[in-house]
Amino acid sequence: MASLAETATYDADIYQIETTDPVVGGVPNPLTGAGMSNIPHLQLARRTAWLKAQVDDLLADVAGIVVTDLLASPAALYAGDLNALTGRKIVQVTGAATNGFAGLAAGDLVLHAEVSGTAAIQFGLRGTSTGLGLFFRAKVASVWSAWRSPVENGNAETIAGNKTLSGNTTLNGTTALAGAATAAGVTSASVNDGTPAAAATYRPDPLAATTGNMRHITNNAAFTLAAPNRAGDYTMTVLVTNGATAGAITMSGFTKVYGDAFTTTNAQAFMVSIIKQNGLVLAVVQACQ
Numbered sequence: 001m002a003s004l005a006e007t008a009t010y011d012a013d014i015y016q017i018e019t020t021d022p023v024v025g026g027v028p029n030p031l032t033g034a035g036m037s038n039i040p041h042l043q044l045a046r047r048t049a050w051l052k053a054q055v056d057d058l059l060a061d062v063a064g065i066v067v068t069d070l071l072a073s074p075a076a077l078y079a080g081d082l083n084a085l086t087g088r089k090i091v092q093v094t095g096a097a098t099n100g101f102a103g104l105a106a107g108d109l110v111l112h113a114e115v116s117g118t119a120a121i122q123f124g125l126r127g128t129s130t131g132l133g134l135f136f137r138a139k140v141a142s143v144w145s146a147w148r149s150p151v152e153n154g155n156a157e158t159i160a161g162n163k164t165l166s167g168n169t170t171l172n173g174t175t176a177l178a179g180a181a182t183a184a185g186v187t188s189a190s191v192n193d194g195t196p197a198a199a200a201t202y203r204p205d206p207l208a209a210t211t212g213n214m215r216h217i218t219n220n221a222a223f224t225l226a227a228p229n230r231a232g233d234y235t236m237t238v239l240v241t242n243g244a245t246a247g248a249i250t251m252s253g254f255t256k257v258y259g260d261a262f263t264t265t266n267a268q269a270f271m272v273s274i275i276k277q278n279g280l281v282l283a284v285v286q287a288c289q
Contacts, residue, residue: 089112
């Protein structure tokens with residue numbers, strides 16, 4: 001008994017045997033009509049072979065992925081060269097592994113996916129005492145790029161290259177801009193530091209609980225305006241507006257104070273410009289009326 005010689009071909013249509021078709025067995029040929037009764041069987045067999053080939057390809061890809069049980073300690077940690085990984089796999093490294101990302105330590109994970117013999121991608125997951133991190137790099141024409149990382153929370157981070165920040169961006173903590181040039185204006189909201197109590201000392205701080213280098217207060221009692229002592233070099237402005245019970249203001253701790261004298265006249269305002277540089281603190285008082 002002979003079998004149908006099917007190939008992995010997806011036939012667009014399945015021939016329908018008509019009532020007028022003779023029952024003809026033998027080797028089917030859809031082009032000539034030979035073996036007519038077996039033509040639909042051949043076409044279905046071809047489709048089945050085609051589908052099987054697709055499934056086999058998918059299973060081959062899945063079988064190529066070696067996944068370590070990440071919930072248990074693997075029998076052996078990877079201590080080799082990460083550049084030498086092949087295929088598709090996840091490895092857990094020791095501190096001796098080479099060509100890893102910054103801060104690589106025992107227990108970190110690397111996912112390697114080979115695209116071809118000369119191209120691959122790697123993702124690194126750092127979850128050790130050196131801090132959480134996500135890293136990635138690519139191999140193109142057999143050459144690995146440098147490891148890169150998105151900005152992390154809670155760790156020092158260097159961001160190289162040109163970057164565009166769209167929308168509202170908040171920079172917390174001390175931010176240094178080296179060689180920066182801005183192509184657009186920058187706005188800042190003035191921080192309300194309230195009303196100093198009688199005989200109190202008000203010391204403006206750009207990194208107070210509510211940060212900002214532009215601040216304002218209301219004078220409703222005699223108080224001392226002290227020079228800021230936050231470390232670093234910076235400029236500040238403090239807008240002082242007199243209230244109905246404004247008192248005398250004593251300037252303290254400044255290297256030099258220039259400008260107008262404060263008054264206690266209700267509703268009058270004074271802009272205090274402060275420059276702190278190399279341990280010297282200069283204040284300029286400008287009456288706003």
